[in-house]
Amino acid sequence: MLDFLFFLTIMFIILIPYLIGSIPVGLLLAKSQHKDITKLGSGGIGATNVTRNTSGTLGILTLLFDFLKGYFAVVFSVLIFHLLIVYDPNYFSHLFAIAYISGFFVVFGHCFSIYIKFKGGKGISTSGGVILAITPILFIITALVFIIIFCIYHIVSLSSTITAGVAGTFCFIPWFNYYYLQLINKPYDYYFHNILHLSTMYYWNVLGTSIILFFVSLLVIIKHKDNITRLLLKKERFFQIGKDDKTQADCIVKKNEK
Numbered sequence: 001m002l003d004f005l006f007f008l009t010i011m012f013i014i015l016i017p018y019l020i021g022s023i024p025v026g027l028l029l030a031k032s033q034h035k036d037i038t039k040l041g042s043g044g045i046g047a048t049n050v051t052r053n054t055s056g057t058l059g060i061l062t063l064l065f066d067f068l069k070g071y072f073a074v075v076f077s078v079l080i081f082h083l084l085i086v087y088d089p090n091y092f093s094h095l096f097a098i099a100y101i102s103g104f105f106v107v108f109g110h111c112f113s114i115y116i117k118f119k120g121g122k123g124i125s126t127s128g129g130v131i132l133a134i135t136p137i138l139f140i141i142t143a144l145v146f147i148i149i150f151c152i153y154h155i156v157s158l159s160s161t162i163t164a165g166v167a168g169t170f171c172f173i174p175w176f177n178y179y180y181l182q183l184i185n186k187p188y189d190y191y192f193h194n195i196l197h198l199s200t201m202y203y204w205n206v207l208g209t210s211i212i213l214f215f216v217s218l219l220v221i222i223k224h225k226d227n228i229t230r231l232l233l234k235k236e237r238f239f240q241i242g243k244d245d246k247t248q249a250d251c252i253v254k255k256n257e258k
Contacts, residue, residue, distance in 0.1 A: 012080045013102040017073035021109025021126060024116050025069070026050040026062040033058070038119060042226075045113075046121035048156045048239065063125050070106050070129025077102035078133075100212035103130035107216050111223055122223040124160040127216055131167060134213075138176045142167045154238045157227030160220065168217030171210045 026045035030037035033054050037045055040053040047066065051059025081098050107127050113120040132139040145166050150159040170176055221228075230236040 013077040013098045014105050017077060017102040017106035018109040019114070020069050020073045020076075021106035021111075022113040022115050022120070023069065024113050024120070025065040026058075026121065027116065029058045029062055030054050038116065043119070044121050045116070045119075047125060052239075066110065066121065066125035067129040067132075069110065070103065070126035070131075071133045072129075073106035074099050074103050074130055074133035096209040097212075099134050100209040103127075103134060104212050104216050104219075106130060107219060111219060122160065123216075123220045124164065127164070127167070127220055130216065131213075135171075135176055138167065138170055141170060141176075150239075155231070155236055156239045157224055157236055158231060161224045161228060164217040164220040164224075168214045168221075171213040171217070172207065 024045045026047065026049065027037050030040075030050055030053070035054060037043075037050055037053060041049045043049070045062075047059045047063035050062045077098050078095065081095060107123045107130060109120075110126040111120045111123045112118040128139065128143070131142060142163050146159045146163040149162050150156065153159070227236060
């Protein structure tokens with residue numbers, strides 16, 4: 001019976017998150033202005049392309065809902081596991097795996113949506129929701145990295161790829177990676193007084209699940225491959241609300257003119 005319930009849980013953490021992630025929020029919001037966002041700008045359904053081709057308000061809503069897709073897909077999968085699994089000697093090991101697997105598939109769904117012929121966005125907002133649901137400390141770190149890089153360079157793709165790289169690196173640090181789920185059934189003082197013990201006891205489980213989050217980061221970077229090419233060629237656009245986006249090359253020309 002336990003094996004059947006665990007199999008059923010696995011189906012929930014793959015199928016449901018993928019379908020949630022596949023919801024093309026940006027496309028649906030852009031249609032409120034009678035625009036097909038997949039045929040405008042970069043063709044992406046994410047917040048950046050929506051903002052550039054519709055409005056700042058719709059861009060913010062796209063960012064918010066894409067973020068919530070990632071967050072609630074993980075929370076849903078963890079709750080399903082709580083409801084279906086009454087006893088399991090490897091409870092926390094499975095819990096970590098379920099959270100990360102569901103996180104991967106909700107991001108995968110956003111990047112390759114079944115509703116729009118497996119096209120989609122680049123996954124940065126949805127990945128943020130996943131990271132917040134699993135490890136708030138890592139979310140704070142990555143959010144700060146994104147904000148700092150964006151404030152310096154004003155290029156969304158650069159901020160996104162660097163942030164994905166940081167997440168893919170820091171996720172291997174055990175207490176950044178799993179402590180939030182550990183606290184579901186443990187009091188705060190237990191965790192903070194036994195951090196070294198927990199890090200050692202669950203190290204291999206953490207390492208295994210970290211690889212899944214690493215692949216999420218890698219997926220986000222791969223989806224930005226065209227942006228990376230433009231960055232290397234100095235042709236990527238800066239992000240400026242209410243103004244025409246200039247490229248890196250435009251700014252270089254202006255500096256040379258001065």
